[in-house]
Amino acid sequence: MSSSRVALKASKGKVVKKSAADEDDGLAAVAAKxxxxxxxxxxxxxxxxxxxxxxxxxxxxxxxxDPKPSLSQLLSPV
Structure with missing residues (x-):
């Protein structure tokens, strides 16, 4: 079994290399995503x-x- 590499060009000019096994996303990978x-x-x-x-x-x-303050008492800084 040989590991083939595929180069994919990203949107900003970076080259991302993926193996053939990475392309076959399993159920666990989809669930994790x-x-x-x-x-x-x-x-x-x-x-x-x-x-x-x-x-x-x-x-x-x-x-x-318990003391039931009014709304103005709650909002005042004093």
Whole structure:
């Protein structure tokens, strides 16, 4: 069995060499790529949700606390 090499030209002029075995993506490789893409997507969405949801969460928790402050008391820096 000989290992044949195939040279593929990337979009920026770089040459990427792949073996014949790399071209036959198995089910595990496809699943790994799927998990990687979805985990990246989920982390980006979680970052946005955390960024915009933290302050409202603090306000909601503060309004449900025992002394029951008003919204102006929660938002004032004093």
């Amino acid at each position: 799927f998990v990687k893409e979805w985990s990246t997507f989920a982390m980006k969405k979680a970052k946005v949700i955390t960024h915009y949801g933290f302050i409202p969460l603090v306000i909601i928790i503060g309004m449900n606390s």
